[in-house]
Amino acid sequence: MIKRMVEFQMIYGIGIDIGGTKIAAGIVSNTGKVIFDKKVPTPKMGRSEILALLKSLILELEEWAERNALPLSGIGIGTAGQVNFYEGKVISGTSNIKDWNGVNLREDIATYSTLPVYVDNDVNVLALAESTFGAAKGYEEVICLALGTGIGGGILTNGKLLRGVWGGGAELGHMSIDLNGDPCNCGLHGCLETYASGTWIAKHMQMLRKEKGLSNHVTSRDVFELYEKNDPLATQVIQHMVHGLSYGIVNLIHLFNPQVIILGGGVMSERQWIVEMVHKKISTMGMKSLVENVEIKLSELNHHSGFIGAALQTWLYK
Ligand SMILES: [Zn+2]
Structure with a gap:
């Protein structure tokens, strides 16, 4: 029997972690390699300022990926608070992020990006990361x-x-x-x-x-x-x-x-x-x-x- 080599396909995604004190964003490969990353303090004024910052971060990362010929599979977000995963919406925010209740991140991002958007709670995405690359692999x-x-x-x-x-x-x-x-x-x-x-x-x-x-x-x-x-x-x-x-x-x-x-x-x-x-x-x-x-x-x-x-x-x- 001839064993065929299955070609491993590299995939890249934009990941954004929204916390009470900082927002960390980056481009990650499906081997867990961080290709590009950036950290900024979470704006204190609340929703519109955070959404504006997310827009500039996402557009910057998309441009960077394009310049480096990296095909992007989508935008993934982990945020503090309870999240309706299916709608991409923060249901009940956290007191650490001002005016975060009810913000629909998927709809907002769709106004300037054509990539698919996935939004989940920050600990759910930590569990995913641990089971894929970390202690629960x-x-x-x-x-x-x-x-x-x-x-x-x-x-x-x-x-x-x-x-x-x-x-x-x-x-x-x-x-x-x-x-x-x-x-x-x-x-x-x-x-x-x-x-x-x-x-x-x-x-x-x-x-x-x-x-x-x-x-x-x-x-x-x-x-x-x-x-x-x-x-x-x-x-x-x-x-x-x-x-x-x-x-x-x-x-x-x-x-x-x-x-x-x-x-x-x-x-x-x-x-x-x-x-x-x-x-x-x-x-x-x-x-x-x-x-x-x-x-x-x-x-x-x-x-x-x-x-x-x-x-x-x-x-x-x-
Ligand atoms: Zn309790």
Whole structure:
């Protein structure tokens, strides 16, 4: 039998990651190579300023691709907030980006570009990036948690994102793990986010320090620094965080029977020791048949890769 070589076709996509503080954009190949990239601060004035900036970025990237004879497969966007994937519209924005609710990115971009446009939530595209090029490469049943100001989630089952009716599913940070817990801004009590997000790590430390009459001007970064110096209050806060995170993860394992849980976001950056603490904790929790053998891994792409995941959409969904 003669083996035929299948010619690998290079595809290029524009990827844009829209966050509260910066917008990162680039041209990415389907081998994961970043060909061109650019980072700009997110305009503070709100929607019209952001849309104008997106237009100039997209036109610049399209021109660059044309000059370099790179055929483009489309424009992929990952943005904070809830996104109607099918309409390309931000349904419920984030307080970090002003006036972002209801903006239809696909319709807006169609007024100046003929390329197909895909818009998704930033953690969904992180899950895509991890499963294609990162820590979840080769896995089909993946849960991704991004621990930052809040907690975002992405679920891949059978290698595909689980979206729900319009794409709003996998709000994993708003899974309640305590009926009597702290009130969350979503309206529930005791959400995973109120245990393990940067905002709440800082809040819990502030509460404990206030009780002791200590200065309560501390950020989550301070809590991690103090923890590394064996500060007893920081130790209490981190143990509370790991406990909550472990409960959340065991719930997710019971529900979805995943192969791997990827932990990313600013809170997790380079902190392999949190992964190890969680791993140790969950090994004594929940249903053994499901919990044993689940891998917990640190995101490999994390902050650098928002636009890589965003660009991936342009060839994954073709
Ligand atoms: Zn909530």
